[in-house]
Amino acid sequence: MFLFDNAISMPARIVGMIEADVPIVHLDRTIFHPTTGSQRADRGCIGSAQVLAVAFDGGEISHYVNSSNGLEVGAEITLQLDQDWRHLQSAYHSAGHLIASAMRQIDQRCTVLFGQHYPDQAALTLHSANQIKEGHIKELNDLLQHFIEQNLIVDIGLESGTRYVRFGGLEAIPCNGTHVDTTGELEKIDVIRHEYDGERLRLYYVTYNRT
Ligand SMILES: [Zn+2]
Missing domain, CATH: 3.30.980.10 (Threonyl-trna Synthetase; Chain A, domain 2)
Structure with a gap:
């Protein structure tokens, strides 16, 4: 989604989660640009969770968050970029x-x-x-x-x-x-x-x- 759009907020569905010290969230679509060698990753929130890092891992975008509280697979949540x-x-x-x-x-x-x-x-x-x-x-x-x-x-x-x-x-x-x-x-x-x-x-x- 980030490829064509400068949207800073969007609803999305959680399609996968990996529980870890730093939980990972996978979404059906995203506005978060992952980190690359040339550009730093976006910051912002998925629901109430803070996005700490975004990476392109094995063909999908992984969102590393500070907490999985309130996040579950299948849930519709709001993505919010740090606009500045x-x-x-x-x-x-x-x-x-x-x-x-x-x-x-x-x-x-x-x-x-x-x-x-x-x-x-x-x-x-x-x-x-x-x-x-x-x-x-x-x-x-x-x-x-x-x-x-x-x-x-x-x-x-x-x-x-x-x-x-x-x-x-x-x-x-x-x-x-x-x-x-x-x-x-x-x-x-x-x-x-x-x-x-x-x-x-x-x-x-x-x-x-x-x-
Ligand atoms: Zn460019």
Whole structure:
């Protein structure tokens, strides 16, 4: 469900539970995005239980909760995301896409290797044979500001069974993460530092939601 929807609350049915020190809940559908190498998991509640972690385990999404009190298989319960936390993850994840697009306008041959869109340690790693300079970072940040001012609409869809995301007229990128609805939700994206390891370029960044 999280794949196409930015809903923050939804009813769901419990289809499985594993009792443990940290109980695990399986649902017939979910709005909780699991943790990935590039994005932190959602936080929130299943009924009155607090969701501590969300993981994609063996083809299904496991919700690790603080207590199984009041939860039982077959029950209809309400899922509630921590909205501020979700917005922050979506902002950082979306900023990563925009930095990649802006970088390709500066160095057309660069390619993204991976992104870690964690709010406290966000960085995008690219292969970039052309050594970019401080002047390029200024150009990059100006382009990012331009993307924000254009208030690009974020389009999510399926192409040949693969989920993609597209920011305005920028290129479509295969992605399963969560995103802002428009780039105007972001106040600012700042690439604050860059470092090279051979031809591997790492760009450290911060972003802020418009409040
Ligand atoms: Zn994405």
